[in-house]
Amino acid sequence: MKRILKYVTKYKLFIIIASIAMIISIILDMFNPYLVKVMIDKVLRNSEYNLLTFVLMSLAGITLTRSILGYIREYSLDYLSSRVSIDLKTDLFDHIQSLPFKYFDSMNTGELMSRMGSDVDNVWRSISFGIGLAIEQLIYFLVASVLIFRMNGQLALVTLITMPLIGYIAMKLEREVGEAFGAISDHNAVLNTTAQENIAGVRLVKAFAREKHETLKFLNHNRTNYDLNMKQTKIWGKHFPMIEFLCNMSVLAVVCVGGMLVIGKSLSIGELVAFSQYVWMLIWPMRMIGWLTNIITQANTSAKKIFDIMDVEPEIKDKDDAIAMPVIKGSIKFKNVSFKYNENYILENINLDIPAGSTVAIMGTTGSGKSSLVNLIGRYYEISKGSITVDGNDVRDICIHDLRSKMAVVSQDTFLFSESIFENIRFGNLDASFDQIKKACTDACVDEFLDSLTEGYETIIGERGLGLSGGQKQRLSIARALVKDSSILILDDATSALDMDTEYNLLKNLHHRNNKQTTFIIAHRISAVKNADMILFLEDGHVVEMGNHKTLLEKRGQYYDVYNQQFTDFMDLEGVVV
Known part of the structure; x- marks a missing residue:
């Protein structure tokens, strides 16, 4: 929660307004028991009716003023919490945008949505209700404690005798509820992920008639969610009644001991009633300690999960002296480039020299590293060895925004x-x-x-x-x-769903565009790549063949084999003019 305070302190004016309204309201409330004492001891018992109007008008004025101050306080805290919620969501979203592809490879959408949704709302609730109320009740407790000791020290000690035990139970409740809510928050992310994936893939579910299976899967997750919430409820059920019992015991002790003092003439009835009202100002903070503990614990747990994401340092970011490149022509060089993902090399020792405006086609078996190769150009993933240069500058030295703003990517998905x-x-x-x-x-x-x-x-x-x-x-x-x-265009298997005629017309249009881009085409069909200036054939992360359509056919290697497989039914390769 310490880091949340940085967001809160940005709006000092509303903190000051809410604090002033709270303090004045508490001060006014402290006069109520005294006025009740005056009413009983002087007006009712001593028949000093000249004070009646003053007492009643004072009580009415205090009530009206506290109502206005309460509105100001609540409005200020609600505005403050709403602004903090907006800032927190904005910063979290902005940080998520800065994270590399690799982070999202292992992170579920449902979990990120939970962090931006329910977890931020828990923080909002704690600022709007929990923290303000906790401070208010703490002030009530401290001021009322001083006042009851000034009124009668013996009776005050009787009142406070149960407080240490209540505090111990509250601390235990906070620890156990925090652990329980942490598990609930984690499982809510799982539940949201399951629902999100199922709704997004509902057509697939229906196509395979798997509705019952998915319903049962969600039911199991929901049952786990129920069990975790029941565990939290049992913790509440174990501790909260004890807090209630001890609070009520304090009231009972005040009534018994105070009654004996009244009988012994060492305390007036008005003083006992006033003392009882001050005691309730102690009791209410104690009774609310469980509820406040729950709100603040939930917020603290949620804040930790939010900042766990915000503490993820982007692996790919600009250097302090990053090169600004508002204009990029598109010449690209790979020099001894290797790329490791999860301890496994996806690409090894890639060397390419691609002039600006040329078209490069990439073919290869599934998993050979085709997409990984083009993803390295825009630093969507970081290379492990070697270097990639664009217009002579290493991509790691170029401002990421400038680099990617000059690239256009059509991905497989x-x-x-x-x-x-x-x-x-x-x-x-x-x-x-x-x-x-x-x-x-x-x-x-x-x-x-x-x-x-x-x-x-x-x-x-x-x-x-x-x-x-x-x-x-x-x-x-x-x-x-x-x-x-853009200067660089990447088509990652972007024409796989097109028919041959549409694909042919589209690629022809690209070839005849006025502003010739450096174009990368990843495809499995010969028809999509045969007119490229350079064709690469990848296997197990290595470039095993490189050349244009004609030279690769003459080599009679793997490219030739693919060509032969695709055209063997209707074309005699020996008679093809290439």
Whole structure:
């Protein structure tokens, strides 16, 4: 919670306003028992009716003033907690955006959503209600303790005799509830992940008729969640009644001992009533200690989990003297590049010299390192050995924003937002004009199906592009990359869902674009790569063949074998003019 205070102290004005309102309200409340004493001892017993109006008006004035101060206090604390919640969510989201691909390879979406949702809300609740109320009750306890000792030290000692035991139980409750809530918070992330994955994959579930299986899986997680919450409830049930019992014993002791003092004429009835009211100012903090402990413990546990994420240091970040490159031409060199992932080498000793504006095609078996190779260019992953240079500068020395802003990537996993087609394409370049978007759609062959949509560019597509075919989603993704008009374009198996004619037209459009980009095409079909300036064939992280279409066919190596497999049914290789 110490780190949360840094967020809180940004809004000192509201802390001061809430504190002043709280202190004045508490001071006014301290006069109530005294006025009740005056009412009993002087007005009722001594018939000093001239004080009645003063006492009643004072009680009414205190009540009205405390109501206004209570509103000011609550508004200030609610505003403060809301601002802290906004800042915390913004910083957490911003930090998540800064983390590399590798972090998300092992992190569930549901867990991140839990941290940004329920965990931040727990912090908000503690600031809005818990911390302010805890401070208020602490002040009440301290001031009331001083007052009861000034009124009658003997009776005050009787009142406070149970307090150390109550404090011990509260500390034990805080520790056990904290452990229980930590387990609940972790399992909530699992529950959210299960629900998120199932809802996102509901079509797959239905396609395999696995509804019952998924329901049972969720039921098991839900039952575990129930068991953990019941464990927390049992902890409450074990400790809270004891706190209640000890608090009530304090009241009983005051009544018994105070009654004997009244009988012995050493204490007036008014003083006993006033003393009892001050005792309740002690009792309420003690009775609320369990509830406050629960709120603050939950917030503390949630804050730890939030800052566990925020403490993850981005492995890939700018150097202090990073090179600004507002203009990138696109020449790329790999020099003895190796890449290790989870202690295993994915790529080893890669050497490439790619001139700006050239087209490089990459083929290879599944898992050979094709995607890893292009991901290293934009530093989505960090190389383990060697160097990669762009326009002569090592990518590790270039400002990451400048580097990636000059790259456009269409990944294997096509992702579209639940927005209009126009907004999805415009995501590649928020400053793009309608003519630029239209040109990108033409080059990506989006026009072929766009005209059939009633609302055209304003058509709202479903989550992740549901409602569109695989080929349509790929073409929209390519249009989004083209509208960026970048220096480096990466198509990672981006035409796999296209038919041969559409793929041919799309690649032809790319080849004839005015602004020639350095283009990387990862594909499995010869038709997608045969016109590239350079073709790489990868196997087990090594470049085993390199050249253009003609030279690789002449080598009769692995590229030739793939070519032969794809065209053997309708083409005689010996007669092919290449």
